[in-house]
Amino acid sequence: MKSEARDLPPLIGAGGRVKLPGSKSISNRVLLLAALAEGQAEITGLLDSDDTRVMLAALQALGIAVRREGETAHVQGGAGRFPAAQADLFMGNAGTAIRPLTAALALLGGDYALHGVPRMHERPIGDLVDALRQFGCEIRYTGQEGYPPLHIGASHFRLNGDVAVRGDVSSQFLTALLLALPLKASDHDIAIAVQGELISKPYIEITLNLLRRFGVQVRRTGWERFVIPAGSGLRSPGRIAVEGDASSASYFLAAGVLGQWHGKGAPVRVEGVGRDSIQGDVAFARVLEDLGAQVRWGDDFIETDGLQAGLTALRGGDIDCLAIPDAAMTLAMTALFADAPTTLTAIGSWRVKETDRIHAMATELTKLGAKVESGPDWLRVHPLPAVQWRSAAIATYDDHRMAMCFSLASFGHADIRILDPGCVAKTYPGYFDDFARIARPVPVIAIDGPTASGKGSIATAVAEALGFVCLDSGVLYRLTAWEALQQGVPLDDSDALTRLAADLPVTFAAGGIVLNGHVFDAAQLRTEAVGQAASTIAAIPSVREALFALQRSFRRAPGLVADGRDMGTVVFPDAPLKVFLTASAHSRAERRYKQLISQGIPAILADVFAELELRDARDTQRDVAALKPAPDAQLLDSTDLSLEQTVEAVLALWRQSV
Numbered sequence: 001m002k003s004e005a006r007d008l009p010p011l012i013g014a015g016g017r018v019k020l021p022g023s024k025s026i027s028n029r030v031l032l033l034a035a036l037a038e039g040q041a042e043i044t045g046l047l048d049s050d051d052t053r054v055m056l057a058a059l060q061a062l063g064i065a066v067r068r069e070g071e072t073a074h075v076q077g078g079a080g081r082f083p084a085a086q087a088d089l090f091m092g093n094a095g096t097a098i099r100p101l102t103a104a105l106a107l108l109g110g111d112y113a114l115h116g117v118p119r120m121h122e123r124p125i126g127d128l129v130d131a132l133r134q135f136g137c138e139i140r141y142t143g144q145e146g147y148p149p150l151h152i153g154a155s156h157f158r159l160n161g162d163v164a165v166r167g168d169v170s171s172q173f174l175t176a177l178l179l180a181l182p183l184k185a186s187d188h189d190i191a192i193a194v195q196g197e198l199i200s201k202p203y204i205e206i207t208l209n210l211l212r213r214f215g216v217q218v219r220r221t222g223w224e225r226f227v228i229p230a231g232s233g234l235r236s237p238g239r240i241a242v243e244g245d246a247s248s249a250s251y252f253l254a255a256g257v258l259g260q261w262h263g264k265g266a267p268v269r270v271e272g273v274g275r276d277s278i279q280g281d282v283a284f285a286r287v288l289e290d291l292g293a294q295v296r297w298g299d300d301f302i303e304t305d306g307l308q309a310g311l312t313a314l315r316g317g318d319i320d321c322l323a324i325p326d327a328a329m330t331l332a333m334t335a336l337f338a339d340a341p342t343t344l345t346a347i348g349s350w351r352v353k354e355t356d357r358i359h360a361m362a363t364e365l366t367k368l369g370a371k372v373e374s375g376p377d378w379l380r381v382h383p384l385p386a387v388q389w390r391s392a393a394i395a396t397y398d399d400h401r402m403a404m405c406f407s408l409a410s411f412g413h414a415d416i417r418i419l420d421p422g423c424v425a426k427t428y429p430g431y432f433d434d435f436a437r438i439a440r441p442v443p444v445i446a447i448d449g450p451t452a453s454g455k456g457s458i459a460t461a462v463a464e465a466l467g468f469v470c471l472d473s474g475v476l477y478r479l480t481a482w483e484a485l486q487q488g489v490p491l492d493d494s495d496a497l498t499r500l501a502a503d504l505p506v507t508f509a510a511g512g513i514v515l516n517g518h519v520f521d522a523a524q525l526r527t528e529a530v531g532q533a534a535s536t537i538a539a540i541p542s543v544r545e546a547l548f549a550l551q552r553s554f555r556r557a558p559g560l561v562a563d564g565r566d567m568g569t570v571v572f573p574d575a576p577l578k579v580f581l582t583a584s585a586h587s588r589a590e591r592r593y594k595q596l597i598s599q600g601i602p603a604i605l606a607d608v609f610a611e612l613e614l615r616d617a618r619d620t621q622r623d624v625a626a627l628k629p630a631p632d633a634q635l636l637d638s639t640d641l642s643l644e645q646t647v648e649a650v651l652a653l654w655r656q657s658v
């Protein structure tokens, strides 16, 4: 089932450590090699994600005994064959599963059907099939020519000189052949000739490296010709550890740089990859370094810590991404914070990944307000100045990397909603939890409570003391009510009231209210008539929803103090400090009475008291966002406290909480 959306709070910094999940590329290669090899393998650090489950399920369907306990899997190798001669295999959207399995199954022969999700049926596989047919493999397209689904039949294996495979669409075709051909190399050398410029070479290095671990030494001439020597056979190394995923590391490494902008960050360290990693995507950290990031390398970790001395932003420029196709997506995000446009080149392979990533990236970056240009195999992203950021709901195209990349937009100046965040399960089910662990959201102090408990005065004073922005959310309800009264909109016409709230022509300049382009005298909102009307319309769910985004947009660095009725329960549920401010009804009525008189508004204490009780009742009994303390709120009774004492009490709670 799809999770619908995840709202990310704007961030003021980042810091901490992340233990990376296992690399997808290594996990699926090792699983297949272990299944084909002779002997038992214990694989540790294995990634648990959609794509590895697809591979595990396929191997089990093929009769391979696999036992999995958390991050460890025990595989009893099939010694060059699969026990099941017939199987129907669901491959999801896992390119790292379908391609090498197609090669292995086709070379061995049998009666196998391979299919996946609709997007998988749009991802080309023709170049691999063409290469395998040169060996006499029987492969049929059961859908569209050149794409899965496939049927694999008997193998009439023959060798006829070098076998040709294209290398310029996906390096996974070559990887698939390299992983599977040792099955047929007992008596003869088998040579593969790559046609076209080989892309993603580092992924081929991973393949060669893992083949060595399984006893096969591939000889290569440049990146054009690969020979699997006669006598090669796959033998289990016994135990094999999977490195952390270097592509997934890129988001955290970028966070360790962007998270220092406000001076509130600390280093971010990813554990599980290091300077000797066999994954090409660790080169992303070198690219970041070239762009001006402060990077530290360890044997088993990489750490970023803001910018190098003397810089105020990452550098822009042209970046050849041929070697880091996946991590390169992360550079499209850091480009928003660079000092000049960034052009990513050699990214044609993005077009045939989980989605057309060039199109997806360009579309979603544009939603944030960014200027983006693109071509068949390149993307140019212009820096996005703070004032031009727009809040956006980001579509993720069933692409885990789109979802993970755009979490970095929360370092910008807008509210970010990630749609279908569950798609990260393809490679990193726990991504958003890990990201939240290193993220430092812009702090919010939420102050809720009944009328005249002192919320507004306390919030203003606390915000001033801390240098934070202040939001009096009641003002938004009062403004909507005031407009309704002005325009004669009935207070039970929820559609009209919702439209009013959604299009409230208001800005807050230097703490003052500007309505319809004119400075607005806030005293007009303090009358009891407006207060009662505000509390009436505030009970309408669609009005509350219409004001939700506007309220959240006040959360900006260095912090926010927000007062109202539902700041801690609904609008800022992740606020690190929530105060529920009360005072006895008598003292509140007296305070309000004095306040009104001092403002020259005529009032009678008994009436003020009665109206206050009426409003308390309405605010606490309504169905939506009823006035009540959040479970984690601190209760503060100000009946016997002065204004100054109450402010000090809130500041003391704040000091304790940070």
Ligand SMILES: Nc1ncnc2c1ncn2[C@@H]1O[C@H](COP(=O)(O)OP(=O)(O)O)[C@@H](O)[C@H]1O
Pocket (backbone or CB within 6 Å): 449, 450, 451, 452, 453, 454, 455, 456, 457, 458, 591, 592, 594, 595, 638, 639, 641, 642, 643, 644, 646
């Ligand atoms: N602890 C307090 N002691 C005395 N007066 C207070 C205290 N807190 C607030 N007041 C006064 O009560 C009045 C109502 O406070 P206000 O901040 O408008 O409350 P709210 O926003 O909760 O309705 C103001 O005139 C304010 O100065």
Ligand SMILES: Nc1ccn([C@@H]2O[C@H](COP(=O)(O)OP(=O)(O)O)[C@@H](O)[C@H]2O)c(=O)n1
Pocket (backbone or CB within 6 Å): 450, 451, 452, 453, 456, 473, 474, 475, 477, 478, 531, 534, 535, 536, 538, 539, 563, 564, 565, 566, 567, 615, 619
């Ligand atoms: N976050 C908020 C703020 C105000 N309101 C409503 O708006 C009315 C006026 O809010 P206010 O904060 O200006 O009221 P006072 O507490 O200042 O009297 C309240 O009585 C609530 O019904 C709300 O529902 N939720």
